[in-house]
Amino acid sequence: MRAIWKGAVAFGLVNVPVKLYAATGEHEVPLHQVHRKDGGRIRYRKVCSIEDEPVEYAEIAKGYETDDGQLVVLTDEDLAQLPLATEREIEVLEFVPADQVDPILLAKTYYLEPDKTAAKPYALLREALVGTDRMAVVKVALRQRESMAVLRVRDDVICLQTLLWPDEVREADFPVLDQDVTVKPQELAMASSLVESLAGDFDPSGFEDRYRAALEAVIEAKVSSGRTQAVPQAEEVGEGGESGEVVDLLAALQRSVEKARAGRGEQPEEKKPSGRGRAKAAGSDKAEEKEPAPEEESAKKPAGKTTRPRRKRAS
Template identity: 80%
Template sequence: MRAIWKGAVAFGLVNVPVRLYAATGEHEVRLHQVHREDGGRIRYRKVCSVDGESVEWSDIAKGYETEDGELVVLTDEDFRRLPLSTEREIEVLEFVPADQVDPILLQKTYFLEPDKAAVKPYALLRGALEETDRVAVVKVAIRQRESMAVLRVRDKVIVLQTLLWPDEVREADFPVLDDDVTVRPQELTMASSLVESLAADFDPSQYEDAYVAALEQLIAAKVSSGDTQAPPAPPSQEDDTEGGGEVVDLLAALQRSVDKARAARGEDVEETPAGADEATSKPAGKKPAAKKAASRKATKAS
């Protein structure tokens, strides 16, 4: 496993250097979206809704829209200025009975591994949690997101489980449950008998994901029967525009850029068919007002 975070648990006057590891991972069969006709991978581009052009990751910022429709743009520098007092520290706030933490609050689970020089204070914290049957309520910042969390013991390892903030748990508002319902003693006795007939100690290892197992068998059967195909080769840059959609998109984007630059210089914009060579395009000239307006409208639509 690879550590995703390094810091320390602040336990009173004791500091326990630790590394954080993801304790869980989803078991899934990775599937790609492909074109049914030729098996080509389906790609997604990040496109600006204003000018229709592709945007590089380095040019993307985060924005917040206010209630009155105004946009607030937040940059990486803005986020760096935000205070994160627990950025490299797991700050123990209090110790509470384990049964007082509502399971609905629990999120992701992580393993805490101590540094070699911190095994003794780590064992001290672990023993205190086990002896008192309590969990430690802490604050921690992971990937620039501050969270509440709890520390508890699983086998010999201290695990950290992040918690939802209280206002992130929705209220269950179901008026139908306020209606008076009469349950007869015989019905309650029968329901209790059914529960007892299915009572057992929980052993998650006896269950399996039947869907994933069936999907893996389906894929294996197709492979063994030869029902496969070679992945298609990526289109060559020398291909004509009729055979490569990406080339058409590139030319269209270039044309929009040219039109935008001409408009910025106050020149008339002339529509150029997708795939046409810029050298063969007619230079923009004076046109009647109505024709110019129609040309601009067509350019925006493209």
Template identity: 80%
Template structure:
């Protein structure tokens, strides 16, 4: 496992350095949304609702919409100024009887691993919780959010289990529950008999996720029978590497055509517009050199004839 947090448990004058690990991990068969026609993955992009343009993560801020339709944009600097409990300390506030913690408040569970140098104070805290049969109510900051939690013992490890805030638990406001219902003693006795017949010690290992097992068997059967297809290769996106090559060639071709047009030239007959054009030429007549411009032997012959 990989530690997701490192700090210390502080109760009284005792400080226990610890590392935090996620104690649970839900698992399921991973399925993707694909295009039924060709098997292509369905992707989701972050797009601005105003201009329709894709937005990168560094362009995204958090916002709050007021009741009258106004928008408040919050920056990283705004969040940095908010009061938050120290990110490296689990402060013990009180110790309460375990039965007083309503299970509906319990959230995610983490394991606390002590540093090697903190094995003794860790064992001290664990033993105190076990002897008193109590939970330690604490405050801790996880992922930039302050939360309440409890410390409880599970075997040899101390667990930190987050709690919901009281206003996060909804009220069960169902008028039908206030109706007068008469339960006959015989009916209650029969229900109690059913409870007794199914009474047992809880062992979660006796249960399994039948849906996941059936889904796994279905996938394995399709693989065994060859009912599969090759993963499709996505086309090169516009502006990607392939697009850049095409755009470059097109730009070069337009440049060649523009240069030819400026010189009054026409494309070559072989249709290869990308090839350099040959300059159009006219037949040239050889100009007879004047005596002064003639080569040295020529001038000598001319002087001899004149004499």
């Protein structure tokens, strides 16, 4: 595993240097959206809704829309001034009984590995949590966000499990549950009997993701029968071998030029024949020659028009 965070657990005067590892990882069959006709990957670009043009990452800011439709744009300087817990410290605030932490608050789980020099204080904290049957409530800064979390013990490892803030848990408002419902003793006895007949000790290894297994079987069957195709490469798009990114850039440049000309009231420039077409028009007998001689190019330009308008760079 790869550590995603390094810091220290601080409780009282004890400081335990630790590394943080993601304790869970979902296993899903990675499926991509592709063009049914040719298998090309469907890409998502960040496009400005006003200009209808791609926006560079450096030009993207965070914004908040108020209830009355006003937009507040937050800069990096605004975000840097926000209060945030020390990024390299897990501060223990209190120790609480384990059964007082509502499972609905539990979010993502991480493993804490002690440094080689911190094995003893790590063991001390672990045994204290187990012996008192308590969890340590802490605050930690992960990914530029302050989170509330708990430290608990799983086997011999101290786990940090982030918690949702109380206002992030929605209230269940179901009026139907307010109705008076009468359960007959016979019905309750039968339901209890059913519960007992299915009672057992929970062992998650006894369950499997049947959907994922079936999906993998379908994919394997197609691979085994040769019903596959080569992954199309974006670099092969177009006669000149431009990548999709270059094509998008050229398209954006072309739109910028056309928009600028339209703003000046100019007519769109007529597309010139390709180099090969000009060569044929000039009577060239070299099939592979794509560009005409300079004098031929000059002869084809309208009188009085010696240069083309400069294209604006795409933002």
